Amino acid sequence: MAGRTDTTFGGARLDVSWSQIRRYCYDGVTYLVYGLAVLFFLFPVLWVISLSLRTEGAVYTSLELLPSNPSLDSYREVLDSGLLRWMRNTLFVAVLSVTGILLVTTPAAYGFSRFRFRGRRSLLLAVLGFQMISPIVIVLPLYDIMRTLGLTESHTGLILLYIGLQIPFSLWLLKGYFDTIPTELDKAARIDGCNRLQTLRYVLLRPVMPGIAVVAIFNFVLTWSEFVMAYTMLSPGGEDLYTLSMGIYVFDNQLATQWTNIAAAAVIGIVPIVIFFVALQRYFVRGLTDGAVKG
Amino acid sequence: MARLELNDLRKTFGRGEDSVEAVSDLSLSVSDGELLVLVGPSGCGKSTTLNCIAGLDSVTDGTIRIGGDPVNERRPEERDIAMVFQNYALYPHMTAAENLEFGLKMTTGLTAAERRERVESTAELLDIDRLLDQKPKSLSGGQKQRVALGRAIIRDPSVFLMDEPLSNLDASLRSTMRTEIQQLQEDLDVTTVYVTHDQTEAMTMADRIAVMRGGTLQQVGEPLECYYRPQNRFVAEFIGEPAMNMVQVTRRGDRFVADGFEYPVPKRADHLSSGNSFTLGIRPGAIDVVEPQTGAATGTVGVVEPLGETSHAHVDIADTTLTITTDGPGTVERGDVVGVDFPPQRVHVFDVDTGVAVARRDGLPGDPVESNLNTQVD
The missing domain is CATH 3.40.50.300 (P-loop containing nucleotide triphosphate hydrolases)
Structure with a gap:
């Protein structure tokens, strides 16, 4: 039969077609690429976990992923050194920043998506233009402004900064989600007696929830791990104000870099993000695919 | 309410x-x-x-x-x-x-x-x-x-x-x-x-x-x-399925004429000036198939669309194609040479430029005024 080959393998006769062989090869290569990609992303995490379980001396002497003498000393040390306080600070800053970002961007995105007003397009482009400026470029002028306002060395100042810096991206992202919701829902809500804010609150908020989840997760992760702004605004205020990323930096001091403590603090620091992600993952994935399909 | x-x-x-x-x-x-x-x-x-x-x-x-x-x-x-x-x-x-x-x-x-x-x-x-x-x-x-x-x-x-x-x-x-x-x-x-x-x-x-x-x-x-x-012509074409047939004609004496087409001017269109051009509208269901050379025009059947109880046939007459609705399948076949005719009360006359109906029928089918006035032909 055309396209079919009889192969003898270990004494057994295999009856497979070329198309089947091609499919097996294709599947094999696909899984190999997937495996390499997973390894690429997972290896650094595994290596940090491995480091966190070693003694300080074993950091430079062993290349084994599984330490021969695992130790939890680093975890005890970082927990005793104020890590929990830094995590509390970070959680406070992250939650309030995300809340603030959502409070500003949700009605703004609704407005940009639904209303046609003079200057709408220019405003949207201006917002996008602001997003293109790297925060590092403006960190010093920002510090100056915040100091004048008396908002340095305080979490409030940092939260306001995060909200301001993250609004452009979040606004564009969320506007895209509002655009995918048919305007007939707004019309039906208005005929049912809703004003604009009630339409947003009772009718549109739930359908746009995947988009809100994406914005929330993205900004939570960002503010949780942000270093430059936090260091600039908070470092003169003492360790009590530190966020997690600054706290980890404490273990890299003038005397020595305590790699196992840095790794242990990093591992503990990842946990809340993983919990947050798993809790909202359903919305997050749906949000990403909706965005991809509906634009 | x-x-x-x-x-x-x-x-x-x-x-x-x-x-x-x-x-x-x-x-x-x-x-x-x-x-x-x-x-x-x-x-x-x-x-x-x-x-x-x-x-x-x-x-x-x-x-x-x-x-x-x-x-x-x-x-x-x-x-x-x-x-x-x-x-x-x-x-x-x-x-x-x-x-x-x-x-x-x-x-x-x-x-x-x-x-x-x-x-x-x-x-x-x-x-x-x-x-x-x-x-x-x-x-x-x-x-x-x-x-x-x-x-x-x-x-x-x-x-x-x-x-x-x-x-x-x-x-x-x-x-x-x-x-x-x-x-x-x-x-x-x-x-x-x-x-x-x-x-x-x-x-x-x-x-x-x-x-x-x-x-x-x-x-x-x-x-x-x-x-x-x-x-007007827009309403005539929009309402009705298939759409109304439109034929560009010129009045010559008591007849509307076009290439391969000749039809007596209905009484209600008598006021229209001779020598002017008009658009005649005829619904597909109003057209009867008759012997060649005996009706308003003679043409060749092109595509036939059977729909069960009725069929739609497209008849090529000179440079015009008329859609006609016939009873059931088999009334006409592709390639048949047929004559087409239609009653005067089913003919609509529109102004060529404005599309406005210039000789509307006076009533609907069954109305007394309709049967008295519109069936007469010059």
Whole structure:
């Protein structure tokens, strides 16, 4: 039969077609690429976990992923050194920043998506233009402004900064989600007696929830791990104000870099993000695919 | 229930040179309990008109009255209207019951028990009582449209507005729902404005049809009035399936002539000047197949589309193709040479430039005036 080959393998006769062989090869290569990609992303995490379980001396002497003498000393040390306080600070800053970002961007995105007003397009482009400026470029002028306002060395100042810096991206992202919701829902809500804010609150908020989840997760992760702004605004205020990323930096001091403590603090620091992600993952994935399909 | 009146309604989008006039000087009145169908091709302004009536779009000029009261300045929920949308517009996160109840919750002071009672009675009326706990995504298209209808009915409005409510349904369901909506509208006796681009829906459902094109009203009248006595070529071609045949002719003495075509001038077209050109309109169903060289024209049958009880045949006559509706299959075959003829009362005459009907028939089939006047031929 055309396209079919009889192969003898270990004494057994295999009856497979070329198309089947091609499919097996294709599947094999696909899984190999997937495996390499997973390894690429997972290896650094595994290596940090491995480091966190070693003694300080074993950091430079062993290349084994599984330490021969695992130790939890680093975890005890970082927990005793104020890590929990830094995590509390970070959680406070992250939650309030995300809340603030959502409070500003949700009605703004609704407005940009639904209303046609003079200057709408220019405003949207201006917002996008602001997003293109790297925060590092403006960190010093920002510090100056915040100091004048008396908002340095305080979490409030940092939260306001995060909200301001993250609004452009979040606004564009969320506007895209509002655009995918048919305007007939707004019309039906208005005929049912809703004003604009009630339409947003009772009718549109739930359908746009995947988009809100994406914005929330993205900004939570960002503010949780942000270093430059936090260091600039908070470092003169003492360790009590530190966020997690600054706290980890404490273990890299003038005397020595305590790699196992840095790794242990990093591992503990990842946990809340993983919990947050798993809790909202359903919305997050749906949000990403909706965005991809509906634009 | 209420009378709806539109007086010189105008709606413009944009400003200055970029502005687009979507509706121009539209005046219409819909009687108490009447079902008026706004029909026309996409972009003709019918949905904009509906949005203006609903209060979803502001009016540039003109007055809208419901029950005699001007409502231009009223918000949608204050106009005592309810609307059904093409894509149902059900709130996706609410159950069918919550969808029905939402409008009552937002606009009335009814208690939860009273609202529940209204929901249940409406659901029973529409036969959706088993679906009340389901969310829209688990409902079929027909079920969704019933819930959407329920959401409109439950508020007991003075005016129903329906924006192509059947367009998203498949053909068989559309036919069923068409009958149900008609029945429902008759039972509830609510003034209704129904927007569609489907002339079959318009013909079968309407008490009266308002045909729109490019934002202007072309004709308003009963469905058969628009079918048999179109005011212009656009209405003649838009209403009726297949579309009316159009033949460019010139009057020569007592005959309309064109290449391969010759027809005696009907009496009611007698006032038309000889030597001028006109467009003759003949509906496919009005054309009879006769022996070659004995009718108005002789041609060759091209494509034949069998539909069971009837067939549509395309007959090539010189540089014109006429569509004719014949009985059943086998009346004519591809390649047959046939004659075509038609009774004078079924001929429409339009001005070539303006498209205005210049010799309309005086009545509908069966009217005494019609049988007396229009069957005579010069």
